[in-house]
Each structure stands twice: as structure tokens, then as C-alpha cells.
Amino acid sequence: MSNCSIAELLATEAESAKQPLQKAFRRASRRAFLWPEEASAIIDQNRSLQELPGVGPYLEKVIRRWIENPPVVPNPPAIRDGFLTLTEARAWLAGDPSWSRGLKGDLQMHTEWSDGSNSIQEMAEAAELRGYEYIAVTDHSKGLKIAGGIDEAQLLKQEEEIASVNEMLKSSDGRIRVLRSIELNLDPFGGGDMSEESLARLDLVLGCFHSALRRKEDQTERYLAALRNPSVHILGHPRGRIYNFRLGLKADVSLI
Structure with a gap:
């Protein structure tokens, strides 16, 4: 069994x-x-x-x-x-080792800046041991206070820490790069909760829905609105599904 x-x-x-x-x-x-x-x-x-x-x-x-x-x-x-x-x-990964070898990085990671447990340096060092070439530090944005979301001022300070970690990695012949990123809290209409100026400084913006996740009607337009947001590069955990807790949003994935 x-x-x-x-x-x-x-x-x-x-x-x-x-x-x-x-x-x-x-x-x-x-x-x-x-x-x-x-x-x-x-x-x-x-x-x-x-x-x-x-x-x-x-x-x-x-x-x-x-x-x-x-x-x-x-x-x-x-x-x-x-x-x-x-x-x-x-077991699935063991059956196809080439899949794991093809992984170059991780584009969704939380650190102690929001609801993670480790520092940026610790995350980078662990990722380097996995053979990754890059990671994106995507701590939560300010609208998600329950997860320790950071505001624009904190994002600037985090940017300084990322630059310091990247310099340290470079000086020690490290091959990994830490990307300046954030998990942007999106409203049901695709809008974010951080200034466009602060987002423009980043390498990557991960847009995610964290509210109104139990709606049963089709949410295709909601996703399309998020994709029309010029600051968003990637939609993260798009359905908002949680085992035995939340069914997740429904939408026309082929259209999205």
C-alpha cells in the first residue's frame, strides 16, 4: 500500500x-x-x-x-x-535522471525577509550545491502581511543584500547568480500592491493570487488581466490549490 x-x-x-x-x-x-x-x-x-x-x-x-x-x-x-x-x-525523477540534470535554477524562493527560514546567502549556497546557475529571491510583497510581506523600502535594502551576496559568490568563483525578485500580491483584477518604480528595478516579478481563491465561476479573465500587467513576468501557483483544503480556481488554461 x-x-x-x-x-x-x-x-x-x-x-x-x-x-x-x-x-x-x-x-x-x-x-x-x-x-x-x-x-x-x-x-x-x-x-x-x-x-x-x-x-x-x-x-x-x-x-x-x-x-x-x-x-x-x-x-x-x-x-x-x-x-x-x-x-x-x-521515484519518477530517478527513472529519468536527465530531467534533474536539466534544471538550471529555482524562480520561487522565500527567505527570512518574509516567511522563509534561511538567509539569502544560505539559499544561494544550498542552490549552488545543487548545481543551479541562478535563483530568484521572491519574498512576499507588502499586501500579504500574514506572510511577512515586505514594502518598497525593505525591497531596496534586500537589493543591497543580494548585491553583496552576488559579489561574495563572484569573488569565491561561484557560478550562481541571485536575481532580484518578488512575489507580487495580485488582486482579482490583476493589479499589484507595489509601486511600478520599485518593480522596474527587479530582474523578475512573480505575480500570484492570494485572495478570492474559492470562487467557483470561470476565472479566465482574471488570469488574462494579470498577464496584461506589464510588471508581471510569471504567474506563480496560478490555481491556488491546497490538498484537502481548497479546490483552486478554474479557467481556460489553453487560452491563458
Whole structure:
């Protein structure tokens, strides 16, 4: 039984469970997608499933029972369908090594300037170890205060830090470049929350929707409006979809 199947069984159990079990089932269902190993492989090695995030003594018994006597796994509803687990993604990449070798950089990264955990230098050094040639530091813009969004003055200070990191990398024969960027908070009409002057100084602007993400009607015009914004170069996480939480926006992708 795969981690994906276990996640669906956990999510299904959560729908009929009472608190606090409901919360435990839902949390474990989400975390199952990021388990570094298949739960079935851990059992085969006579190890404890409590090594996995979100799994305590009770859930270990439940999951062991499922693996030893597999039940019928229901087809996931749309809000949980089409997601890859970490182990599935790693297996896919291992089957086609050329895909990973072709990666040149990462154009969406958050640092300690907003809701990330590491400094720009730490991110650059980690990316260089992966063989990347460039990264874009796309911390949140000021409209998303809940994520520590930065304003124009902070963006200027960050630009100075990026220049310093790039100079340090260059002097140490580093081959990676840090791009001056931002994750621009877009309103439903494609407008951003930062001045055009501040955005014009950047190498890259990632435009993202963070509000009105539960609308059920077609949102094609919303995306087209964002693409007409002259400051936006790339649309990030365009659907705003979250596993078992939000279905995401609908639009005519072929037209966009």
C-alpha cells in the first residue's frame, strides 16, 4: 500500500471521526505526502511508523492494520485528487535522471525577509550545491502581511543584500547568480500592491493570487488581466490549490 493510498484512507477516516481524532487523521493525511519513505517499507524493515511526521501510537496501529490487510481505497474527491507524494516524485525523477540534470535554477524562493527560514546567502549556497546557475529571491510583497510581506523600502535594502551576496559568490568563483525578485500580491483584477518604480528595478516579478481563491465561476479573465500587467513576468501557483483544503480556481488554461 502506497503513502498516497494511506493518505486517502486517513482523510476518509477524518470525515467521520470526532475531535481530537479528526484533527490527527487530517494532519497525518497531509503529512503523508511528505513522508521521506514508504510506510510499507518501514514496516518491512521492522521499524516504527512513529518515525514518520504526524504518526503517533494510535495511528501507527491503524496504518499497520491497513498495510497488513489492505482495505478498498476509495477514489479521492477532486479536492484531494492528482497530488504526488514525495516518494512518488523521487521515484519518477530517478527513472529519468536527465530531467534533474536539466534544471538550471529555482524562480520561487522565500527567505527570512518574509516567511522563509534561511538567509539569502544560505539559499544561494544550498542552490549552488545543487548545481543551479541562478535563483530568484521572491519574498512576499507588502499586501500579504500574514506572510511577512515586505514594502518598497525593505525591497531596496534586500537589493543591497543580494548585491553583496552576488559579489561574495563572484569573488569565491561561484557560478550562481541571485536575481532580484518578488512575489507580487495580485488582486482579482490583476493589479499589484507595489509601486511600478520599485518593480522596474527587479530582474523578475512573480505575480500570484492570494485572495478570492474559492470562487467557483470561470476565472479566465482574471488570469488574462494579470498577464496584461506589464510588471508581471510569471504567474506563480496560478490555481491556488491546497490538498484537502481548497479546490483552486478554474479557467481556460489553453487560452491563458
